[in-house]
Every structure is written in structure tokens, then in C-alpha cells.
Amino acid sequence: MHSFIRTLRALCALALAGMAGTAAAAYPDKPVRLIVPYAAGGGTDTAARMIARKLAPLLGQPVVVENKPGGATQIGTAYVASAAPDGYTLLMGTANLATNSVLYAKLPYDVKRDLAPVVWATDVPVYLLLPAASPWRTLDDLKRAAAQQQGLTFATAGTGSIPHLAGEQFSHQTGIALRHIPYKGSSEAATALVGGQVQMSFDNLPPVYAQVKAGRLRAVAIAAQARNPELPDVPTLAELGVPLAASSWWGVMAPAGTPKEVIAQLNRQVNAVLADPEVRSYFTGLGMQPTGGTPEAFGRHIADETDRWRAVVKQAGVKIEE
Numbered sequence: 001m002h003s004f005i006r007t008l009r010a011l012c013a014l015a016l017a018g019m020a021g022t023a024a025a026a027y028p029d030k031p032v033r034l035i036v037p038y039a040a041g042g043g044t045d046t047a048a049r050m051i052a053r054k055l056a057p058l059l060g061q062p063v064v065v066e067n068k069p070g071g072a073t074q075i076g077t078a079y080v081a082s083a084a085p086d087g088y089t090l091l092m093g094t095a096n097l098a099t100n101s102v103l104y105a106k107l108p109y110d111v112k113r114d115l116a117p118v119v120w121a122t123d124v125p126v127y128l129l130l131p132a133a134s135p136w137r138t139l140d141d142l143k144r145a146a147a148q149q150q151g152l153t154f155a156t157a158g159t160g161s162i163p164h165l166a167g168e169q170f171s172h173q174t175g176i177a178l179r180h181i182p183y184k185g186s187s188e189a190a191t192a193l194v195g196g197q198v199q200m201s202f203d204n205l206p207p208v209y210a211q212v213k214a215g216r217l218r219a220v221a222i223a224a225q226a227r228n229p230e231l232p233d234v235p236t237l238a239e240l241g242v243p244l245a246a247s248s249w250w251g252v253m254a255p256a257g258t259p260k261e262v263i264a265q266l267n268r269q270v271n272a273v274l275a276d277p278e279v280r281s282y283f284t285g286l287g288m289q290p291t292g293g294t295p296e297a298f299g300r301h302i303a304d305e306t307d308r309w310r311a312v313v314k315q316a317g318v319k320i321e322e
Helices: 002-026 043-059 074-081 096-103 139-149 162-174 186-194 209-213 260-275 277-285 295-316
Strands: 032-036 063-067 089-094 115-131 152-156 178-182 200-204 217-223 247-255
Touching (some): 032 043, 032 074, 043 063, 043 247, 043 260, 043 277, 074 089, 074 115, 074 247, 089 096, 089 115, 096 295, 115 162, 115 186, 115 260, 115 295, 139 152, 139 162, 152 162, 152 186, 162 178, 162 200, 162 247, 162 295, 186 217, 247 260, 247 295, 260 277, 260 295
Parallel strands (some): 032 063, 032 089, 152 178, 152 200
Antiparallel strands (some): 115 200, 115 217, 115 247
16 A cells, blocks of 8 residues: 555656646645545534635635545545645544554554645643542542552543543553543443443543533543633643643644645645634634644654654553454
């Protein structure tokens, strides 16, 4: 697959070589596709559709969101990695860009070689959650309970997810013995937590916010540098003495070889979208933090996250059944 992608990209580069400057100057002159590597309706899809709606008038062309789920984002990501590097097929990349390369022995793409960062769009911190009826209120409570019960169970939306890896790091840093119970999504994990089938969970806020607002789940702490203004009473883990920050994140990627002028234009315009007050209010209301920045900064973030989670996966012995 890698050799196929390289060959296809070389052919595209040759075909476009003589007119790269003209094509970049005219970009875009047809609709742009934004590929979401998840099914419709989830957080990634929601963010992508808001960005696409606001980006279209800036580009002067429709921005069409297409869902290509499967393979822990591998199907959609590989599709964009093998697309023509002309700026008309983009990826709503996720934190799997960092974690898949450390969880899977083989991937149908190489992030550094086959994809080009455009802009980091959102940061979605992980929360430590307990059922509202739980008697535990502090980390000391959790430590005592874990010692008495020989560990506690924690739910997440799946093995290898950012919340799962955050839970493993939390266990390592605090000495609280935890046993991971993976579910097929955040909805199932939240239902299990509310129903008492597991004792705690780690998750992003968007898929569980309704349960928190309804009083069925209690957000105990946020794994972020600062508190969420939407939930100002929820402390950071750092405030509780646990130096852990962890988040899922999304950002726009293009096939490697996309003209620098096109990437610069997309970067500028997506940053404008992320600065839009309506977009910022919409994202923060869902527990997403708009980010933005340069392509280079996004590339560094992906590399740093890859190194960081590689260490956690090795320490915790996380395995993916392929």
C-alpha cells in the first residue's frame, strides 16, 4: 500500500508540475471534500460540519463532508493519503494520527510521509467521571476503595482511545489500581457507568455532557492545563496533585505534496473560521476548545503526541487485537 501511494503521488506530481503555480493561484475552482474517518453524528463529524459550513463562503466553493468510517480511522485516513495532492480532498484528522502508529504494527499509510498538516482545529480534554450516586469524592477516596476492592473498573469508548490511555497514565501516576473495561462507544460506556456496571470512567465531555447536565454523572476532574469555563467547579487533575493533561483533538490534513500556497490559504481561512465568535461559542458549549495555529505547529503537536502515547502504551502493555 505504501508503494502504491508513493507511485500515485509521483504520477500526480508529474501531471501537475507544469501548472502548479497557476493551479494554486486559481484554487479552489470546484467543491472541496472534507473526509471524516468516523460515522456521521459523532464529535468529529459535528466539528467537521461546522468548519465546512463556515469555510465554504471563504473559499467561494462548497465544502462537502464525506464520512468514511472503519478501521479505527484507517479507512478514511488512507483514502486521503492516496488522493491527488491538489487541495480538493482533505481529512478531518483525529488523535488516531498519533496513536494508531504506536498501536498497530502495520498501517496503510505513514502520517509523516503521506499527509501534510494544515491546521490544528480543536482540543477536547479528557474528564474523570463518576456516577452521581458514588460516595467517593477525592483521590484519597479512590485510593482507599481501590485498596479495599483490589482495584477499580473504569470504562472508556474503546481500547487504545485517548481516554483509555489517559486512564492508564492516571493509574500509573497515582498508584490507584484500575482495570479497563472497553465499550463500543461513549454512549455504551456512559450507560454502563450510570447503571453501576463500572465504577468510574474517562471520556471526553461532548458525548457525556447531557448525562453530566442531567445530574446522572459527576465530572470529578479535567485532564487539562486549565478549568473549563463551562464547568468552572471541576478542578484540573494538576490541582489535585496529578500532573496529567490528556485530550482528543482534531485538525485538517491534506495529502503530502499539496502546493504550499494551497496549504497556506487553507490554514489562513480555517484559522478565520476558528476565530468566528459563533464557532467558538458552539465548540466551547460542547466541551471542545478551538485551537488554530500554523501547519508547522500542528505537525509538531502530532509528533509530540505520538512520542508521548508510545511511552504510555509500552508502560501499560496496551495491546490491540488486529
